[in-house]
Amino acid sequence: MRLDIDDVTVEAAGTRLVEHIRLTVDDGAFVGLVGPNGSGKSTLLRSLYRALRPAGGTVRLDGEDLHAMEPRAAARVLAALPQESSAEFDFTVAEVVAMGRLPHRDRTAASDREICARAMERTGVHHLAGRGFLGLSGGEKQRVLLARALAQQPRVLVLDEPTNHLDIAHQLDVLSLVRAGGLTVLAALHDLNLAAAHCDVLYVIAGGRIVASGPPHDVLRPPLLAEVFGVRAHPVRHPGTGAVQLLFDLLPPTT
């Protein structure tokens, strides 16, 4: 399913948080959104999973206006991994994952259980099913929430910092798992090397506007990184795979 963000502007309390965003994720593509803290990544993603309503512009799924859809209908095609994961009550892992079935109609307890079991197996949390969600490590929580998003059986997945709290093996694991699912994915990522390695296309956002987009290695050029992130980047080749990796240090102070 194709995701089109067309001229979207989001405001909160009178302030424009992101403006005139144009972004396209082709069917089955994995698109990364990178940008410094406070650049508007999360705001843009929130407007996709309907926690915020854009003040202007439209978001379309295969041409259909997302914000005109009935909320549950939208949740059946687009699932999200939001950054917040606070719970006041100690749901079990199985219960948290089962929440992913909420938007669906015509379901039975048996089919729900099977779909949830498969989702938990895919993210490797099946053995935690009976555990309390609050007692899990950050990485386990993240994989449980990903299982919930998969249990939603969406066609588009929106991920806000999906590798937060994950150790390096689980970071690679989660991203390749999402990749292998064949879903249309838009993910906000902090780690530029990780983003470069996993994304088909990268969008760079700064100050609430898209400032660059394209294949990762065309986008992540030292001049742009200096301007947007304020760092000096050194591309080096991975001695084993030959892939280009970026090394960073702070820009020398300008005089």
Added chain:
Amino acid sequence: MLPLSLALGLLLLLSLACGVGLGATGIGRADVLRFLWAGLTGATVHERDVAAYTIVWEIRLPRVLLGAVVGAGLAAVGVAVQAMVRNALADPFVLGVSSGAAVGANAVILLGAFAGLGVWALSASAFASALAAMALVYAVARSPRGLTPLRLILTGTALAYGFEAVTTVMVFGAARGEAARSAMMWLLGSLGGATWAQVPLAAVTVAAGWAWLRRRAEALNALAMGDETSAALGVRPASLRRELFLVTAAVTGTVVAVSGAIGFVGLMVPHVVRMLVGADHRRVLTVAPLAGALLLVWADVVSRLLFAPAELPVGVITAVVGVPAFLLLMRRGGYAFGGR
């Protein structure tokens, strides 16, 4: 799950029967059953039995039934409010309802307001002022982002202090000692004033509220995980919270109007039930009202018997029985409050 609810349901029926059978006046089991049958079928009772019949049918039965209804309502609303404001410390009264209702009730008890409404004056005035208090909390807590949990709690708590001050001034200024005593009794909650006239309306309101909450149980699960999560799952947090506010206001207002502010049930029963069946609201909202009804029926029996013929406020009993039971369950471990 089904066996547990069935068992609780049966236990509740049994407890209702015990509640009617037990009281300050000793009435034999056979007589109690005979009077109940007579009341149900409209059969006549012998002249010498009229006093005992009146106690069973006109005093105890409505009181026990109302206790069950109030207990169920408080427990169900407690669950809903805790999910709505996403706070384990919330109870049905955190939104200022009970202290609001107390203003209305005490205006009747102490100042003789709404005397024209006769026996309905107390309930009507309490209900009206409970709803007025909720409307005020709603109006103040509203923000462009809808009702946020923290604003709701803070507004409710702050306004509750205001309402309590008004009540205190009224009690303070009341010359009549007996009226102040009954105002006190009302603040602590009591089923002593139960009449048949109150049962149907309270029962229908609580049943309707319970049914609605039970239907929204899955949405409550999502809401308990956070506003963003519920939005991503297709549940609009702002409108769900608005609906919850209305339903809990109606149920709490009704319950408080007939029984005063009975504490503890709405705070602890939800937690005890979560310890037993887990946090999934589909199960919690099935079991908690039954458990709340059970607790209150028995607490009321004890409050009537302990110092018979004098009555303790039922809230004292719910606390005395409930607090140790709750602490024991909590210490047994495995139950996390918001990860703490």
